[in-house]
Amino acid sequence: MTAVAPSRSHPRSRPRASAGTDPLWIRVLALTAVIGFLGGMILLPLATVFVEALSRGLQPAWEAIREHDALAALQLTLVIAAIAVPFNALFGISASWAVAKHDFPGKSLLVSLIDLPFSVSPVVAGLIYVLVFGLQGWFGPWLQAHGISIIFAVPGIVLATVFVTFPFVARELIPLMEAQGTDEEEAAVSMGASGLMTFLRVTAPNIRWGLAYGILLCNARAMGEFGAVSVVSGHIRGRTDTLPLHVEILYNEYDFVGAFAVAGLLCLMALVTLALKTLLEIARPELDSHGV
């Protein structure tokens, strides 16, 4: 991944086909095409959310967000992200350290396992926890006897969220750590630094931008996940209802302004993420080359 340099680090100017010498009509056509694709397929639907939310003015939309259940959903969403993201960050760091700086049997299996949640349908991701912890599942009767609820409660939502956001941090860090090698760490150790000290003083500063990027994407997904969470949450208003689920509930109750107001809030949170992501890319240009 890191072998791919971003386009802006290619200073070689092209004497003939540089953008400035393209005929105007080609440039206009190209720009129209790009804006057409992006606008029509992405920006237009996104704009619909805000238009619908504000269709009766600012007041009803604001009320919908300030309403008790919506605030509870917002709080739950933030709590879930606050648990799932640090968990995955910690795991991502340990796993990428193992993968990038060590050789051990089963390494490629571990890498495949890390990637696995990307290719499992969110519905299935929720289902596996229902199967194990649900009332009719393996531990269901035991859990019920001990008064622990996982499915249709917050722990289940956390588990499902952790599962779907699992690969984000590790996938950013593995190529980064592989490219950096272990020379600097070995130098630190040979001069007497302890393992923890080496990590904090040498490894951590080297990976901080990649880590921030991974955490950002992980957080965006954790706050927006619907499919997996929908399977394990009992859709109890004010208790196991996250923001994305709340959008669906409001929609099903024909409270369109409310649904779109809450969806608009989610979009705004995502746009903040996007702004931070762009800033990170400017701060650390080689991140560009990471596809997803």
Added chain:
Amino acid sequence: MTDTARLPKPKPGPLDYLARWPLRLWVAGTALFLYAPLITLMVFSFNNSRRNIVWRGFTLDYYAQVLQDESLQHAFVNSLTIAFVSTLLSVILGAATALLLWRFRFTFKLGLEGALSIPIVVPEICMGVAFLVFFTKVVPWPTALPWPLNLGAIIIAHVSFSFSFVASVVRARLASFNREMEEAARDLGASEWRTLMDIIVPHMRPGLFAGGLLAFTLSLDDFVITFFTSGPDTITFPVKVYSMIRFSVTPEVNAASTLLIVITVALTAIALRMQGSDAGRDPS
């Protein structure tokens, strides 16, 4: 599950954080919590019992039932059709977007590139409800069309999120293109079009395949956006599985989910391999 517990070094050095028991326990525990349920799901799809708890011997009955179930078949054919068509369209649109953003300089380029990653950061539910309104108010989509055409709305919705993933992958691939190749082709008298088709497109090819496979899996797995854009006749496989779970978790659900997992995992593995190998092979 405990791969990391098999680190070969007998005496952990200061850097072998993972050779210490707290971190091993952490990694193994995480892997257990995440993957044991997945394996349970798959193993118990072969269990010869209506209940999911006790193992009663091996059977393929539930697979036979899944494969004979007409509504599941219908959903599966829908899913595959949507995935094929939307992948084709996303690859074309995504490649064109990547090429244009790479080739031309625009005034709002940063903004346009930001717009490209909107589907990556915006929650799917937002796009889902947005498309619902989009297809009822903005571009009213007729509901009573004959079979492949009634999938049109879902296909468009799928293209809208997967084409930007394709564009990201292809753009990463294009970044490694050596522009001297293009100059050489032009110096030797090739036209712009000829250079594009003979020099640039072959370079993009691994990215196109990887992006296409990614789009295919995303479309096949997608639940939320389909859930909001599908009607009674346009159920897809994940949406069908979801409604089966809502009813009750039966071994048929396990079998259907296992099929879905196997297909998408295989496709993603191929996609990631292609994406990984093309980056390493061609340092610029």
